[in-house]
Amino acid sequence: MTNNNMWIEGLAAQLMIAMLLLLAVSASLTANDRPSAANAEVKIDNFSFGPETVTVPVGATVTWINRDDIPHTVVSTDGVFKSKVRDTDEKFSYTFTKAGTYSYFCSVHPKMTGKVVVK
Ligand SMILES: [Cu+2]
Numbered sequence: 001m002t003n004n005n006m007w008i009e010g011l012a013a014q015l016m017i018a019m020l021l022l023l024a025v026s027a028s029l030t031a032n033d034r035p036s037a038a039n040a041e042v043k044i045d046n047f048s049f050g051p052e053t054v055t056v057p058v059g060a061t062v063t064w065i066n067r068d069d070i071p072h073t074v075v076s077t078d079g080v081f082k083s084k085v086r087d088t089d090e091k092f093s094y095t096f097t098k099a100g101t102y103s104y105f106c107s108v109h110p111k112m113t114g115k116v117v118v119k
Pocket of ligand 1: 047071072073106107108109112
């Protein structure tokens with residue numbers, strides 16, 4: 001009887017280890033998958049942001065890339081984020097950790113405007 005109990009205890013311990021490994025693997029997969037699916041890119045070209053409005057989930061990173069041959073900036077209307085002057089092919093990224101609507105503009109050409117909606 002004692003041998004039988006020990007065998008069952010051993011089996012239970014092995015199952016526990018297997019379950020913990022599975023949990024660890026699935027947790028790391030979720031963490032790696034989330035950002036790539038959520039991120040968005042905005043192109044700056046011909047004095048405009050495209051798309052003008054992007055909608056992303058909380059935690060997403062939006063990357064602006066200047067495809068124009070003139071320098072531009074990406075500046076939040078509410079002071080949430082502010083890029084340096086971005087020359088041709090330079091990028092600016094910001095990660096949105098709170099839901100809301102974020103209006104922005106180019107401080108060099110204030111008529112250039114866009115919006116990030118975080119849900
Ligand atoms: Cu500009």
